[in-house]
Amino acid sequence: MTELPRVQHIIASGLIAAVGVCIAYISYTQEPAQAFLFPRLISSVFAVLAIWTFGKAVLGKTKVGNGLNGTALKNMAPGLLVMIVYVFWAAKALGFYTATTITLIILISLYDPAPHTEAKSWIKRGVITAGVMVVLYLLFAQLLYVFTPREIFA
Numbered sequence: 001m002t003e004l005p006r007v008q009h010i011i012a013s014g015l016i017a018a019v020g021v022c023i024a025y026i027s028y029t030q031e032p033a034q035a036f037l038f039p040r041l042i043s044s045v046f047a048v049l050a051i052w053t054f055g056k057a058v059l060g061k062t063k064v065g066n067g068l069n070g071t072a073l074k075n076m077a078p079g080l081l082v083m084i085v086y087v088f089w090a091a092k093a094l095g096f097y098t099a100t101t102i103t104l105i106i107l108i109s110l111y112d113p114a115p116h117t118e119a120k121s122w123i124k125r126g127v128i129t130a131g132v133m134v135v136l137y138l139l140f141a142q143l144l145y146v147f148t149p150r151e152i153f154a
Contacts, residue, residue: 009062013054020050038144078110097133105129 024043027036056062082103090099108128114121 006057006060010054010057013050013057017047017050017054020047023047079107082106082110097137100136101129101133104132 020043024040024047027039027043030036053062086099086103090103093099094102105125108125109116112121112125114124116122
C-alpha cells in the first residue's frame with residue numbers, strides 16, 4: 001500500500017495540475033487576446049511544470065517528506081482563507097493593486113514572527129509591502145502593459 005505522504009503529494013499535485021490546466025485554458029480562450037498574452041505564457045509554463053510534478057508523484061519519483069499534519073494545516077488555514085477572499089472577491093471588488101496591497105500586509109502580519117506590538121516590525125512590513133507593490137506595478141503596468149482588474153481604486 002502507498003504511504004500517506006505520497007498519497008497526499010499525489011492528491012495535492014493533481015489538484016494543482018488541474019488548476020494550472022484550467023487557468024491555461026481560460027487564458028487561451030479569453031478576449032481581447034492581447035490582454036492575455038503574458039498570462040498565456042505564465043499559465044502555460046505553470047501548467048507544464050504542474051503536470052510534470054504530478055507525473056513524478058504518480059510514478060513515485062518524488063521525495064515527499066512527511067506529508068501534512070494537523071498542525072501544518074492549522075498554520076496554513078488563515079493564509080488560505082485570506083487568499084480565497086482575495087481571489088474570489090477582493091481583487092475584483094477593490095481592484096488589483098488595492099486588494100493585493102491589503103492581502104499582502106495581512107499575510108505578512110499573519111506569518112511574520114516579529115512582535116505585533118513594536119512599531120519597527122510594522123514599518124518593516126509596510127516597506128516590504130510597498131516594495132512588492134512597486135515591483136508589481138512596474139512589471140505589469142509599465143513593462144508588460146498587462147491589464148489588471150479595475151474597480152474602485154484600480
